[in-house]
Amino acid sequence: MLRIAKKADHRPADPREARRLVSELHAGDASRALEQIIAWLETLTALPEVRLDRRFESIGIFEEAAVPFERRITRDYIRSARLQSAHEQRLWGTAHDLWHQLAVAYHLCMMEYEASAAGAASMRSSAPVMGCRAMRGLRQELRWILLRYGQVEARLWQDAARIYRMAESRGFAQEKVTPCPGKSVCSTVEREFVKMLLLEVSSPNSLPPAQLDIAARLASRCAEFVPMESAHRPAVTHSFDLAKNSPPQRGSHAQPGSALRYLASGNALQHLERVSKEMAHSGGGDTSQGAGYDPRMVREVAQHLALYWSANPPGRGSERHATMARISVVPGFQGLLDALQGYVGGPFIDDEAESWMAENVSRGGYGAAIAQVKGDWVRVGSLVGIKPESAPVWGVGVIRRMTRDDSKKRHVGIESLTKGAIPVRIAPAGSLGSGDGPDQFPNAAVLGLSLKGSGEIDVVMEAGGFSSRLSMEMMVRGTPYLLTPIGFVEGGDDFDLARYRILRRDAA
Numbered sequence: 159m160l161r162i163a164k165k166a167d168h169r170p171a172d173p174r175e176a177r178r179l180v181s182e183l184h185a186g187d188a189s190r191a192l193e194q195i196i197a198w199l200e201t202l203t204a205l206p207e208v209r210l211d212r213r214f215e216s217i218g219i220f221e222e223a224a225v226p227f228e229r230r231i232t233r234d235y236i237r238s239a240r241l242q243s244a245h246e247q248r249l250w251g252t253a254h255d256l257w258h259q260l261a262v263a264y265h266l267c268m269m270e271y272e273a274s275a276a277g278a279a280s281m282r283s284s285a286p287v288m289g290c291r292a293m294r295g296l297r298q299e300l301r302w303i304l305l306r307y308g309q310v311e312a313r314l315w316q317d318a319a320r321i322y323r324m325a326e327s328r329g330f331a332q333e334k335v336t337p338c339p340g341k342s343v344c345s346t347v348e349r350e351f352v353k354m355l356l357l358e359v360s361s362p363n364s365l366p367p368a369q370l371d372i373a374a375r376l377a378s379r380c381a382e383f384v385p386m387e388s389a390h391r392p393a394v395t396h397s398f399d400l401a402k403n404s405p406p407q408r409g410s411h412a413q414p415g416s417a418l419r420y421l422a423s424g425n426a427l428q429h430l431e432r433v434s435k436e437m438a439h440s441g442g443g444d445t446s447q448g449a450g451y452d453p454r455m456v457r458e459v460a461q462h463l464a465l466y467w468s469a470n471p472p473g474r475g476s477e478r479h480a481t482m483a484r485i486s487v488v489p490g491f492q493g494l495l496d497a498l499q500g501y502v503g504g505p506f507i508d509d510e511a512e513s514w515m516a517e518n519v520s521r522g523g524y525g526a527a528i529a530q531v532k533g534d535w536v537r538v539g540s541l542v543g544i545k546p547e548s549a550p551v552w553g554v555g556v557i558r559r560m561t562r563d564d565s566k567k568r569h570v571g572i573e574s575l576t577k578g579a580i581p582v583r584i585a586p587a588g589s590l591g592s593g594d595g596p597d598q599f600p601n602a603a604v605l606g607l608s609l610k611g612s613g614e615i616d617v618v619m620e621a622g623g624f625s626s627r628l629s630m631e632m633m634v635r636g637t638p639y640l641l642t643p644i645g646f647v648e649g650g651d652d653f654d655l656a657r658y659r660i661l662r663r664d665a666a
């Protein structure tokens with residue numbers, strides 16, 4: 159039977175056809191629109207013998223059309239903390255694949271330019287733009303991998319090093335251009351590379367998605383103050399080896415004539431406070447994305463970056479010891495209250511608790527591996543109840559770091575806030591009546607197992623429960639206490655952790 163080969167679709171390679179294709183996109187479904195653009199980019203990249211100037215123009219058309227849709231997906235992904243897993247995966251997959259395909263497409267353009275392919279002769283003035291876009295594609299791909307705490311492939315660092323080496327050797331690494339289609343913001347290949355490096359060295363796996371997104375924006379704004387240097391000097395904080403496929407490293411000794419490039423991230427610190435204040439005041443600095451960041455969150459992220467960009471980053475608080483031990487974990491604030499009481503009118507703890515394997519333990523917490531999770535609740539910043547197999551009581555912790563390996567197994571770092579806690583009932587001062595006795599369900603927990611010997615306590619309560627102006631009354635085993643607020647410690651999706659000064663009162 160004679161088979162007629164299907165003719166390849168060359169329309170994405172024709173800039174006029176590319177414009178017509180994007181004009182027909184379904185504007186109401188961002189994921190669907192991006193999936194179509196991704197397919198066109200894949201086709202365009204696979205087509206042989208396309209002139210470089212036409213290829214580059216078509217890629218730019220597709221990118222300009224894609225960015226508004228990607229912004230909508232970013233907003234939905236970052237702000238919807240309780241997305242269904244399948245929907246979250248689709249949002250993440252389309253945004254990540256978009257930037258991956260753009261990085262691949264622009265990288266191909268750079269390689270064709272270097273090889274003097276057809277159409278390259280007229281592209282000299284566009285080479286810095288190609289380099290900026292290729293590096294930005296890699297940076298945005300890195301950002302989306304980090305947002306899902308995934309494994310960063312060595313390919314990203316290899317491609318970034320190759321693009322930078324080419325720009326450096328051709329003399330346009332520091333040439334200012336306007337790389338974003340439809341925008342007038344200036345950048346350079348070097349600056350786009352520094353943005354990528356600054357994000358990587360900012361301990362991104364210890365930030366929740368919303369804070370990581372803020373960190374990426376602050377790193378982008380501050381990159382202009384951190385030049386890439388070929389000579390080592392005392393202020394250097396990080397180095398990147400252009401000859402290796404590995405991420406930037408903290409510190410380095412001078413190696414004359416090597417492929418090392420150096421960063422002094424501390425140079426950005428004097429500008430970080432100003433930039434973060436501008437972002438907090440403007441609500442994100444990009445109204446087209448509908449950004450509206452909580453000023454307190456912006457300040458917290460800026461403080462985090464200041465620590466990791468400084469010459470003396472925070473070290474480990476206590477020595478880590480390798481171990482293989484089971485720990486029981488319950489999710490969230492309500493899960494913690496249930497665990498502290500055995501159960502509360504709902505599911506039994508045995509039904510809610512998960513068994514994780516602790517790979518290492520320190521005085522400050524645990525490193526654990528998670529093969530499977532009930533639901534998709536595990537996030538950086540999540541509150542958990544923890545109980546090692548040998549422990550008689552439940553402790554309290556917060557997930558501080560998370561990564562996913564190639565097998566999709568999650569590895570988390572849990573900070574232990576306390577090895578034990580007391581379930582209590584709290585309410586605004588004067589509102590705990592006789593009906594709110596010890597037989598009533600607790601709605602908060604005091605960190606620690608004793609109220610004696612201290613005038614201050616840390617209380618974990620439902621999110622939004624803390625007020626710096628409101629004194630609280632606390633019932634503990636039939637004894638009332640008056641709490642005066644000292645300050646807010648931290649919070650998450652479902653909890654506040656606050657510090658109070660306690661005054662014991664006579665039992666009712």
